[in-house]
Amino acid sequence: MIAKQLAQPVGLVTTSDSVHDVARRMVDEGLPGLAVVADDGRPLAVLPASQVLGLAVPAYIKDDPSLARVVDEASADRLIDGLASLTVQGVLDDAEPDLLGTVPHDATLLEVACVMSQLRVSFLVVSGPDGKALGTITAQSVLGASLSQA
């Protein structure tokens, strides 16, 4: 089985989308992340849900995690409020270079698993022969496909 067969045409967002909307789509579509594509369809990056959560944590609390405990429950519940003005492009500008998790359409399950484990993500973009994003692939679908072959 190859990546193309598992790719789902879901979870693609553009750089101008707001991170708040991206978070909403993750919840509504039940996805562990979303793929960012350029206007011409080229995959640019993978945005895992864990990273979106990380963006909601102020840098000063990341530096001193004990401060997370002192914030009251009502304020902590509104952690996503800080993302309202942030766009996906803003995230990519500050992102680490290895954020781009892409596999070619003909990658085998082993190749996909290898990239996921190297990048420690559960979500990748599958690119077609023309370099455009075909869709996304999740760790769950890779495990499911492998189990079905066993």
Place this chain on the structure above:
Amino acid sequence: MTTALAVGIFLVVYVLIATERVPRVVAVLGGVAGVFAVGIVGAQESFYSEETGIDWNVIFLLLGMMLVVAGLRRTGLFEFMAIWSAKRTRGRPYPLLVLLTTLTAVASAMLDNVTTVLLVAPVTLLVCSRLKLNPIPFLIAEVLASNIGGASTLVGDPPNIIIGSRADLSFVDFLVNLGPIILIAMVAFLLLSRWVFRDAFTYDSDAAKSVMQLDEREAIADPKLLVRGLVVLAFVLVGFVLQRSLGIDPSIVALLGGGAMMLAVPGPTEEYMKHVEWETLVFFMGLFVLVGALVQVGAIDALATALTDAVAGDPVAATFGILFGSAALSAIVDNIPYVATMSPVVEQLAANDPTLNPGNVLWWSLALGADLGGNATAIGASANVVVIGIAKRYGYPISFWQFTRYGLLVTVVTVVLCVPYLWLRYLA
């Protein structure tokens, strides 16, 4: 020829440190390679000599205190105190600045300045975001207070550690001689802050209520660890106070404290080692080798003799020359290499003419000039550089001139305050 080589290598290293063309530790180690390669000093002079070698008292005092701090930061004590202070002010900006800067200054007297500002910056951001206040004036005020407060003790600022070791001055000597003027300087700084940071003091009663919702007790992960950490800190401070009568060096007190802290506040060894600033320790070692090379070739002796002739037996000229000269130079270059270089010069100056140094006034003027001068510019002290870096990362960039505008004014006021103090106490 050897003298010219040693001085040449030293100046190149100094320029590289000042211009930050290469990391400072690389610059220093490059210079060390140079003095070894041309044979100015060897292993005997650099590793074992008290005159020209690495000052291991300084290295191990720093290492011990870094371990003590690494344990303390695991307890959440600092976060607790900062949030408790913020709640006592009920969100009023100026009292908040007074309490946070006072807390920073007191902590800086016991811990190193960089660590203190690293601890206070995140909690400042949290409180300021709650109060809808611009955190930049608060961060600048805290680093200025850190440099002022750190000047009051042997362990508060790295230049003091170098001076203490070179001049054999104890923790109590520093506290008794520098404590009063630092207290005066701190009061003056707080009064000055009311005026220079006045634009930052906007009060929002609704935002103030949100500060009261913070629960400082949650910062303490384990009260038992906190108690144990405080007990170790108390023993370390008592050890510093009694160090002279106990007949042990400050470095031994710090190393015992560091070891005790690792036992009392157990945690992964890697976590403790992560908070030891190995680069700083290597930087110090390299500096000592380079300055030792200058001592070895007689350059330091020649400079001290020239200074002795220049002041012509006048302790007033020597004291205030060192005070203002140190403040001016520490504003431009990091005060650590400056003091590492000047300490043997001052030692020689005092030895050449003991009447110049009543009550160790030359050492106190060197410490005050270098410590307070570090506030003048954004690059004057390591803590300034660290806070500016943190502020940028948090989305509040502080420009060189924005910092310097406040820092220079505070430096001028605090250094000028030292003049009557030194005059009345040691020279009148």
